[in-house]
Amino acid sequence: MDQQLHFLTVATPDLDAARSFYGGGLGWSPVVDVPDEVIFYQVAPGMLLGFFLADKFAQDLGLDVAPSPAGVTLSHNVGSPDEARAVVAAMARAGARVLKQPQESAFGGILHALVSDPVGVTWEIAHNPGWRILDDGTVSLR
Amino acid sequence: MDQQLHFLTVATPDLDAARSFYGGGLGWSPVVDVPDEVIFYQVAPGMLLGFFLADKFAQDLGLDVAPSPAGVTLSHNVGSPDEARAVVAAMARAGARVLKQPQESAFGGILHALVSDPVGVTWEIAHNPGWRILDDGTVSLR
Numbered sequence: 001m002d003q004q005l006h007f008l009t010v011a012t013p014d015l016d017a018a019r020s021f022y023g024g025g026l027g028w029s030p031v032v033d034v035p036d037e038v039i040f041y042q043v044a045p046g047m048l049l050g051f052f053l054a055d056k057f058a059q060d061l062g063l064d065v066a067p068s069p070a071g072v073t074l075s076h077n078v079g080s081p082d083e084a085r086a087v088v089a090a091m092a093r094a095g096a097r098v099l100k101q102p103q104e105s106a107f108g109g110i111l112h113a114l115v116s117d118p119v120g121v122t123w124e125i126a127h128n129p130g131w132r133i134l135d136d137g138t139v140s141l142r
Numbered sequence: 143m144d145q146q147l148h149f150l151t152v153a154t155p156d157l158d159a160a161r162s163f164y165g166g167g168l169g170w171s172p173v174v175d176v177p178d179e180v181i182f183y184q185v186a187p188g189m190l191l192g193f194f195l196a197d198k199f200a201q202d203l204g205l206d207v208a209p210s211p212a213g214v215t216l217s218h219n220v221g222s223p224d225e226a227r228a229v230v231a232a233m234a235r236a237g238a239r240v241l242k243q244p245q246e247s248a249f250g251g252i253l254h255a256l257v258s259d260p261v262g263v264t265w266e267i268a269h270n271p272g273w274r275i276l277d278d279g280t281v282s283l284r
């Protein structure tokens with residue numbers, strides 16, 4: 001199995017809330033938007049983040065009810081502490097709930113915040129001076 | 143907020159099980175492996191999949207106990223139905239549990255299977271002839 005993730009799909013009880021937050025609030029553009037079914041946003045080269053209506057997500061997995069997203073955090077890194085604060089403020093204005101205001105994380109030198117989107121996805125917004133993406137897409141952490 | 147995901151971090155009760163499955167079983171190489179803390183694998187250009195020890199994940203979120211991963215599916219696309227079957231078989235040999243054997247999905251023309259890794263992450267292994275990644279990283283779905 002190649003070391004590749006192509007889609008991250010999230011069970012979403014309210015697809016309109018996801019569209020309104022990511023599209024309306026944050027200005028993201030979908031690759032595909034099928035009302036009452038699924039919305040996909042491209043979030044990395046070759047990789048999509050999908051919001052899939054919870055009923056259909058559950059059906060696909062053979063469950064009666066789709067569980068809410070839990071036990072995972074999506075992280076978005078930015079170039080400076082000020083930019084992290086600005087992104088958290090923009091997410092809050094768009095309707096997200098701030099779980100942890102921007103602050104020094106347990107890992108030294110990293111500023112981070114935690115935010116819950118309106119459909120229950122936890123985002124970490126972080127500035128990590130030791131993180132960067134090289135020209136070929138390789139992630140460097142030191 | 144830019145339309146970018148940089149890390150997907152999964153609460154993991156047993157980091158050794160994750161290492162053994164992805165590293166030992168599937169042959170993946172970590173970017174970082176900190177015993178009893180976190181393992182990161184690069185899974186797309188600029189994007190890491192992290193397994194974070196559940197206790198520390200919970201602490202970071204201010205929870206008493208970290209929830210198991212739920213309500214999300216990670217998808218890995220391959221080039222043919224035979225390749226999908228081979229990946230599912232390889233995952234099963236490495237210790238994953240097959241939730242749905244490779245079969246036609248609810249979306250016409252797509253073969254898919256669902257597999258649970260040893261730490262509770264659900265993977266979809268799929269062959270979708272209408273999906274491809276263009277040279278610049280743009281995902282095309284038709």
